[in-house]
Amino acid sequence: MESSSTGLLPRFPIQLAVTDLCASYSKTPLLPIFHALPARSGHQLPIVTGTLTLFAIFLLFIRQWKGSKLSNNSQAHRYPPMIDIPEEEMFTRPQEAYESALLKHGPVIGVRRKGRLEYIVDENLTKEVLANDRDFSFEHGTARILNLWFLMPLSKGKFFKNSQMMVTGGIIPRIDKIVDQIFPTFKDRAKEMIDESQLSGKGVDLFAHVHRCIAEAMLIVALGKHNVNDLNLQVTEETAHAIAVMTGIYQNASPFARAYPTLWKVVTWVRLVWEVIIFKYFRVIVPIIWKEIRGRKYQPLHTSTPNKLDEQESHDEPLVHYIARMYTNDQGRVSILSTLWVSTLVLSFIFVSVHQTAAVAVWVVFELSMRKEYIPAIREELSVVADSIDNDGIQRLSYEALRRSTTLDSFIREVFRTKGDTLSVIRATTRDVPLGEHIIPKDNLIYPLASLTHRSRRMHGEGASEFNPGQWAEGPASSTVGQGYLPFGFGRWACPGRILAVTEIKMITLALLATSTPEIEGGKYFVADPLNVTSVPPLGSLLLRPIKSKSDPVHL
Numbered sequence: 001m002e003s004s005s006t007g008l009l010p011r012f013p014i015q016l017a018v019t020d021l022c023a024s025y026s027k028t029p030l031l032p033i034f035h036a037l038p039a040r041s042g043h044q045l046p047i048v049t050g051t052l053t054l055f056a057i058f059l060l061f062i063r064q065w066k067g068s069k070l071s072n073n074s075q076a077h078r079y080p081p082m083i084d085i086p087e088e089e090m091f092t093r094p095q096e097a098y099e100s101a102l103l104k105h106g107p108v109i110g111v112r113r114k115g116r117l118e119y120i121v122d123e124n125l126t127k128e129v130l131a132n133d134r135d136f137s138f139e140h141g142t143a144r145i146l147n148l149w150f151l152m153p154l155s156k157g158k159f160f161k162n163s164q165m166m167v168t169g170g171i172i173p174r175i176d177k178i179v180d181q182i183f184p185t186f187k188d189r190a191k192e193m194i195d196e197s198q199l200s201g202k203g204v205d206l207f208a209h210v211h212r213c214i215a216e217a218m219l220i221v222a223l224g225k226h227n228v229n230d231l232n233l234q235v236t237e238e239t240a241h242a243i244a245v246m247t248g249i250y251q252n253a254s255p256f257a258r259a260y261p262t263l264w265k266v267v268t269w270v271r272l273v274w275e276v277i278i279f280k281y282f283r284v285i286v287p288i289i290w291k292e293i294r295g296r297k298y299q300p301l302h303t304s305t306p307n308k309l310d311e312q313e314s315h316d317e318p319l320v321h322y323i324a325r326m327y328t329n330d331q332g333r334v335s336i337l338s339t340l341w342v343s344t345l346v347l348s349f350i351f352v353s354v355h356q357t358a359a360v361a362v363w364v365v366f367e368l369s370m371r372k373e374y375i376p377a378i379r380e381e382l383s384v385v386a387d388s389i390d391n392d393g394i395q396r397l398s399y400e401a402l403r404r405s406t407t408l409d410s411f412i413r414e415v416f417r418t419k420g421d422t423l424s425v426i427r428a429t430t431r432d433v434p435l436g437e438h439i440i441p442k443d444n445l446i447y448p449l450a451s452l453t454h455r456s457r458r459m460h461g462e463g464a465s466e467f468n469p470g471q472w473a474e475g476p477a478s479s480t481v482g483q484g485y486l487p488f489g490f491g492r493w494a495c496p497g498r499i500l501a502v503t504e505i506k507m508i509t510l511a512l513l514a515t516s517t518p519e520i521e522g523g524k525y526f527v528a529d530p531l532n533v534t535s536v537p538p539l540g541s542l543l544l545r546p547i548k549s550k551s552d553p554v555h556l
C-alpha cells in the first residue's frame with residue numbers, strides 16, 4: 001500500500017483505517033491488567049494507575065479527536081463511489097468497462113488500477129477538470145503519472161513551464177524554416193520504406209521507420225544538421241524509446257508491471273537510467289550540447305525581443321541555442337549547472353517530440369490504408385498544394401503547402417477523434433475539491449474518460465460515433481483543441497507542440513501517398529494497448545505499392 005505522504009491515497013481510507021484502530025484500542029481490557037499486578041508492586045501502584053489513567057485519557061482524546069474529525073468531515077459520504085473493474089476488462093475492453101461504470105455510478109467514480117486509486121469523470125465534468133488548473137493541477141498529475149516527480153524540486157517547480165516555453169518560443173515561431181530543414185528527411189525515409197516493401201514484397205514495420213525518421217528530424221531541430229550522424233541518431237532513438245518505457249507507456253502490456261508496479265518501476269529505472277541515459281545520452285549527446293553552448297556568448301532571452309534578435313539567429317539556430325538563451329547570465333554565458341539543465345530539457349524535448357508523434361502517425365497511415373476511398377482526394381489536393389512534385393514524388397513541400405492540405409487535415413482530425421482515447425489526459429487535485437455532488441480528496445489523480453467526450457452526441461451531433469472527416473472540411477484544424485476534442489489535452493496546458501506534430505504526420509503521409517498506396521497485410525491491424533492508444537502504436541505490417549502516376553486508380 002502506498003504511504004499517505006506520497007499523496008497517492010485519498011484521505012478517507014486512511015481515516016477509516018485509523019478509526020478501526022481506535023475501535024480496537026477502546027476494547028483494551030484495562031481492568032484485568034490492573035488486577036493482575038503482583039502485590040509487591042503495591043508501592044508502584046500510583047505510578048501505574050497514573051500511567052494507565054493518562055493512557056486512557058490519551059485514547060479518549062484520540063477517539064474524541066477522530067470523532068470530531070469525522071463529524072467535521074461530514075463530507076465523507078460525498079466521496080465518489082469506489083468501483084471495482086476487473087483487471088481483464090480494464091486492460092482488454094477499457095472503453096466499455098469505464099463507460100458502463102460511469103453510466104451506472106457516474107458522473108465521477110474511483111477505480112483502482114495497478115495498485116493506485118484514480119478518479120474518472122464523464123464528459124459533463126471534463127471541461128471543469130481540465131480548465132481549472134488551480135484545483136486540478138496538470139503539473140502534479142503529469143509529473144506523477146510519468147514518474148517524473150523528482151524533476152519538480154530540481155527545477156523549483158518550473159520543469160513543465162520551461163518545456164512549454166522551449167516549444168512555444170523555440171519551435172513554433174520558426175516552423176516554416178523547420179519544415180524546410182526536415183522535409184528532405186521525411187522524403188528520403190518514405191522512399192526507403194517504399195523500396196523496402198517493393199524489394200521484399202512484404203510489409204514494413206511502419207512504427208520503426210517513422211520513429212527513426214522523426215528522431216532524425218528532431219535531432220536536426222534540436223542540435224542542427226551538422227550534428228546528425230549514425231551514432232547520434234541511434235542514441236536519440238534509444239533515448240526516446242527509453243524514456244517512453246520509463247514513463248510507463250508499455251506498462252499495461254506487461255503482467256509483471258501490472259502486478260508489481262513499484263518493483264517494476266525500480267528495476268526499469270535503474271536499468272535504463274544506467275544503460276541509456278548515463279551511458280549513451282550523457283556520453284554522446286551531452287558533450288555535443290556542451291560544445292555547442294559553452295564556447296559561445298548569447299544575448300539573454302529576457303533582454304531580447306524577437307525583433308532585436310539577429311534575423312538569421314532566430315530562424316536558423318538549432319533549438320539548443322534558444323534554450324541556452326533562456327539560461328544565459330548577464331555576461332552572456334551559460335553556467336555549468338545551466339548547461340546540465342539545458343541537456344535535461346533537450347532530453348525532454350526528444351521524449352515529447354518523437355515517440356507519441358510516431359505512434360499517432362501510424363494510426364493515421366493505418367486508417368488511411370483501411371479507408372482507401374479517401375486517398376484520391378488527398379492525392380489530388382497534394383498535386384494542387386505541393387510546391388514542387390513530379391513522378392519521383394514531392395520535391396518540395398513547404399509549411400504553407402502543408403497548412404493548405406485541409407482534406408488530409410480533416411482526415412487526421414477524425415482519426416484523432418475516433419481512435420479510442422480513454423485515460424489520456426490527467427490532473428491531480430491540489431485540495432479537497434467539490435466536483436458535481438462529490439468531493440475529490442486532495443492529492444489524487446483524476447482523468448476525464450476521453451472516449452465519452454469524443455463520441456458525445458451533445459458535442460458532435462447524432463452521427464458522433466461515425467467516421468466522418470467531411471464535418472471538419474471548414475475547420476477547425478486537427479491541431480485546434482476544444483472541449484469536444486482532447487487528443488492534445490485542453491486548457492492552458494494543451495500540448496504546445498501540436499502544430500509540429502500534425503505537420504510531421506502530414507509530411508510522412510503525403511511523402512508515402514505521392515508515390516505509393518498503403519495497404520495493411522492481412523487487411524487489418526491490431527490495437528496493442530486499448531488503454532493507451534496514443535502512446536502505444538497499433539500493430540500491423542504495411543505494404544506500400546508503388547504507383548506510376550498520381551492518377552493511378554486506388555484499388556478499394
Ligand code: HEM
Pocket residue numbers: 138160161163164165167171352353354356357360424425426486487488489490491492493494495496497498500501502534
Ligand atoms: C501526435 C503527437 C502528440 C500528441 C498526441 C500530444 C499530446 C499531448 C497531451 C495530451 C499533452 C497534455 C495536455 C494536457 O494535459 O492538457 C501534451 C503535453 C505536452 N506536449 Fe504534446 N503531444 C504530441 C506531440 C508533441 C510534440 C511534437 C511536442 C514538441 C515539439 C510536444 C510537446 C509537449 C509538451 C512540452 C507538453 C507538456 C505541456 C506543457 O509543457 O505545456 N508534444 N501533449
